[in-house]
């Protein structure tokens with residue numbers, strides 16, 4: 001089981017490396033890691049489990065955050081409809097690649113956080129509003145997914161981790177709270 005003790009924090013060199021492509025088919029070790037990463041997200045969103053194991057809530061996690069410099073990430077974005085148990089977007093993305101994106105940008109109104117950053121870093125984090133991402137799943141099946149809204153932001157945050165980019169690298173240091181022209185704040 002992954003806990004917060006397994007998550008490396010800013011300053012650890014692995015967070016600034018370019019992660020390496022994953023060779024398919026996955027080794028059993030990487031299959032286990034992928035499953036554990038997805039389970040961590042589900043556990044972190046379960047109030048009882050999160051409290052018991054002192055987990056910070058997460059909707060995404062990238063392998064470099066558990067000190068594995070491989071192009072592998074997991075997302076588990078709950079539905080915006082509280083009545084629904086079905087997640088809005090959930091899964092393991094292997095060797096993900098954004099093959100196209102909108103010119104239009106978006107951002108979260110209150111900025112972003114990170115499981116690897118134990119401090120608040122206020123500021124607007126501009127992201128592509130829509131992305132088309134190609135990736136392989138745990139079974140080696142290739143997928144092409146068009147994402148928008150919150151899932152698109154989460155996947156971009158995680159793909160940044162594969163490229164050694166932290167969310168605050170994207171905040172304008174001169175004017176952190178400035179809204180870039182035409183940006184569409186995610187409501």
Ligand SMILES: O=C(O)C[C@@H](Cc1ccccc1)[C@H](O)SCc1ccccc1
Pocket residue numbers: 057058059060061062108111112113114115116153154157158161
């Ligand atoms: O550190 C990570 O990569 C996980 C982040 C991903 C993320 C942060 C901000 C915006 C999009 C994705 C964690 O999920 S941050 C904690 C969190 C938990 C629930 C909802 C939003 C953010």
Ligand code: NI
Pocket residue numbers: 113114115116157161
């Ligand atoms: Ni992060």
